[in-house]
Amino acid sequence: MTRLKLAFVALSLSFGACAVSGAHAKTAPEKPVIVETQTKIDRAALRKKLAERRAETFKNFLAYRDAMIYPVNELPGGGFRHVWIDSNGNLCAAATLISKDWGRDAATRVGKANVEIKLADVKSGPVLEWMLTSGMTRSELVAIQLPGDTFEMDNRSVEINRMYSIYLDVERQVRSLDSQNLDLAVDELMKHPALARDLLSGKTAGPGKFAKNAG
DSSP: OOHHHHHHHHHHHHHHHHHHHHHHHHHSOOOOOOOOOOOOOOHHHHHHHHHHHHHHHHHHHHHHHHHTOOOOOOOTTOSSBOOSBOTTOOBOHHHHHHHHHHOHHHHHHHTTSOTTOOGGGOOSSHHHHHHHTSSSOHHHHHHHSOOBOOOOGGGHHHHHHHHHHHHHHHHHHHHHTHHHHHHHHHHHHHTOHHHHHHHHTTOOOOOGGGSTTOO
């Protein structure tokens, strides 16, 4: 076979291989596009769960109020101040409510870094998650976390009665707007799908970094 014919045959084979390769590229199936889907949250079911949580949280608040064992404000500088836990181990209302779910030790650790921690200032973390799954609105919980005033030891009963009287007003307000505020609590929790799904499956927000064995 002459050199010209050999070159022609080689060229023909090359074109044939390209054609096969091109045909294969066109007919090869494309990789499927994986679309991550999330289960739609049943608002009615979530509302029912949150209503149960709300009733339990509110019951714990009333028990705390009626026990009339509130933390003593002995902070330097005086004035109306939030006291998460005092030197005698008395927890504030918010700390007490959290302790019912997390245990006293975990609730106490929340105030370890800042004894004047305010729920109104909490923007993230386990405490916020607890608030969202408590069944109460942020405004209600802020009202429940009442700051204490400094007092003379002989007038301790005056301060206790002052706080108790305010707590009576808080109870009336919560009861008067119960259904509306439950809906607001549901709306807020719906913005946090993972927490909402956990609650629907029976899991409440845990202490996270405030747990005993947390790193």
